[in-house]
Amino acid sequence: MVFGNKGSDSGTGVAFTRDPATGATGAYGDWLTDAQGEDVVAGIRNTLHLDDLAKLMPQVHKELMQIMHTLETHYKDLCDIEFTVEDGKLWMLQTRVGKRTAAAAFRIASQLVDEGLITLDEALQRVNGVQLTQLMFPRFDTKAEKKLIAKGIAASPGAAVGKIVFSAKAAVEKAASGEKVILIRRETNLNDLAGMVAAAGILTAGSGKLHAAVVGKRYG
Secondary structure, eight states: OOOSOSSTTOEEEEEEEEOTTTOOEEEEEEEEESOOHHHHHHOSSOOEEHHHHHHHOHHHHHHHHHHHHHHHHHHTSOEEEEEEEETTEEEEEEEEEOOOOHHHHHHHHHHHHHTTSSOHHHHHHTOOHHHHHHTTSOOOOTTSOOOOOOOOOOOSSSOOOOEEESSHHHHHHHHHTTOOEEEEESSOOGGGHHHHHHSSEEEESSTTHHHHHHHHHHTO
16 A cells, blocks of 8 residues: 555556546546545545646656556557556556546547547447537537636536526526526425426535436526
């Protein structure tokens, strides 16, 4: 066993050989100095980007990038990697084919064809109709002027615009009059179903992510 919590020249991280959200090329991941693996995923400390690892431990970062390239070339796919640095030495813990969004799946498949790692037939086998459907959902115009006021987790694909309501009853009533609404709840439950179906979008703040996501995906 190796330990990443032995001081400033130790740490741990999770990395992807490409961005699993967008499919963009280039290493993507999180890193913590003087920490063990559970610290990265627990959310109790703010993680650093892999670029920060390059500044702190340039030789370790260079070795990591070389290994990630070797792994991706071998598996011919996006790789999800866990690693630990103990006293300045890099240790690879595990790797697997990484999960990705629908947009990233199409982009990565086409990139791997262009790079000669897979054939067009193999690329077509790596995407499916469900992922294609997700790309058809409405989305925000990335070129439009906007002011960011908050960030969250996209539990279901797509974008929605509407007036804010705070109850399922209000969502049903306003939707019936032709208004588009966003149902905002701390968390959702079965009693909110009618309002969720009527709403153009759902936003939760608590543990209702799973319920909201499942219903949201079901009704587009």
